Amino acid sequence: HEDELQELFEATIARHDRLEPRDWMPEGYRRTLVRQIAQHAHSEIIGMQPEGNWIGRAPSLRRKAVLLAKVQDEAGHGLYLYSATETLGVSRDELTEMLIDGRQKYSSIFNYPTLSYADVGTIGWLVDGAAICNQVPLCRTSFGPYGRAMIRVCKEESFHQRQGFELLMTMMRGTEEQQAMVQESVDRFWWPALMMFGPPDADSPNTAQSMAWGIKTHTNDELRQKFVDMTVPQAARLGVTLPDPDLRWNPERGHHDFGQPDWQEFARVVKGHGPCNAQRVAHRRQAWEDGAWVREAATAYAAKQEESA
Numbered sequence: 001h002e003d004e005l006q007e008l009f010e011a012t013i014a015r016h017d018r019l020e021p022r023d024w025m026p027e028g029y030r031r032t033l034v035r036q037i038a039q040h041a042h043s044e045i046i047g048m049q050p051e052g053n054w055i056g057r058a059p060s061l062r063r064k065a066v067l068l069a070k071v072q073d074e075a076g077h078g079l080y081l082y083s084a085t086e087t088l089g090v091s092r093d094e095l096t097e098m099l100i101d102g103r104q105k106y107s108s109i110f111n112y113p114t115l116s117y118a119d120v121g122t123i124g125w126l127v128d129g130a131a132i133c134n135q136v137p138l139c140r141t142s143f144g145p146y147g148r149a150m151i152r153v154c155k156e157e158s159f160h161q162r163q164g165f166e167l168l169m170t171m172m173r174g175t176e177e178q179q180a181m182v183q184e185s186v187d188r189f190w191w192p193a194l195m196m197f198g199p200p201d202a203d204s205p206n207t208a209q210s211m212a213w214g215i216k217t218h219t220n221d222e223l224r225q226k227f228v229d230m231t232v233p234q235a236a237r238l239g240v241t242l243p244d245p246d247l248r249w250n251p252e253r254g255h256h257d258f259g260q261p262d263w264q265e266f267a268r269v270v271k272g273h274g275p276c277n278a279q280r281v282a283h284r285r286q287a288w289e290d291g292a293w294v295r296e297a298a299t300a301y302a303a304k305q306e307e308s309a
């Protein structure tokens, strides 16, 4: 009987159809989905910290309002994604505990500090730009709830990317100090943005299986290449240089050739030794502990409602 279910599952994947929570699925498929979607959700929630750092110090009410809206969107993206993991039988509490005690990851990019206001624009332009390259294909991922969450996320992500690019464009039309601030920010975020796509395919233990299961529809290197090809003309439009001496158009390939990120740095950051890992996780732990009474009160109130219903 399990063989028939396995065949049914494989036929669904082969015809690029969707699995829904109540469908039978191999344990490895479910585990991979929980791992990836939970880490995606953790990334959205942790990602609120670097940007949130500038809400109180934005240079105008408009910039403050736009940043506030973006950070709130990230919280919402985290909640959609945790809801998708809940359909796979794990609770948000369990996943948060796993994040806080280091048993689950979040994107390396959020372990870098936001040292200048230009970082707000660079994160929108490069980090959300990279996220779009990664998340548009995920709209067609084989697990229904994840793909549907991505459709809503991608719509909001394009606003994030546009506001970041527009912020940088405004600064590039400003004083020399502002232009220098933008260039310095791009120099700091370019390589970490390329690392967001994960290790090279040859060093990616999960990509082959995730592609076979239709969880990923492109490999890490394919999406990284797409991001570089998309970003180079935007950098030219802005008037910033990307800090990669090997970056050049290759007419034979029809793509840009580019240098390799520092994969030792990547491994260090993923293992928890990046510039801000301890601070990010401590902040998340504090928020989780400070909010415990709210969760307890809401649960007690809901139980009372049920009793009196």
Ligand code: 3HC
Pocket (backbone or CB within 6 Å): 035, 036, 039, 040, 041, 043, 044, 047, 074, 077, 105, 106, 107, 108, 109, 127, 128, 131, 134, 157, 195, 196, 197, 198, 199, 203, 204, 205, 206, 207, 210, 220, 270
């Ligand atoms: N940061 C932290 N860990 C990373 C990583 C990164 N940038 N890239 C890879 N890793 C980890 C993987 O999680 C895996 O470890 P694990 O098995 O313990 O989970 C290991 O390194 C090997 O990498 P693989 O390529 O084999 O792993 P995956 O197949 O899971 O691919 C991924 C990694 C491409 C990030 C994939 O998980 C993915 O596409 N996730 C969904 C998108 C996502 O999570 N984006 C994060 C940013 S969210 C964001 O930017 C929001 C925006 O609004 C700002």
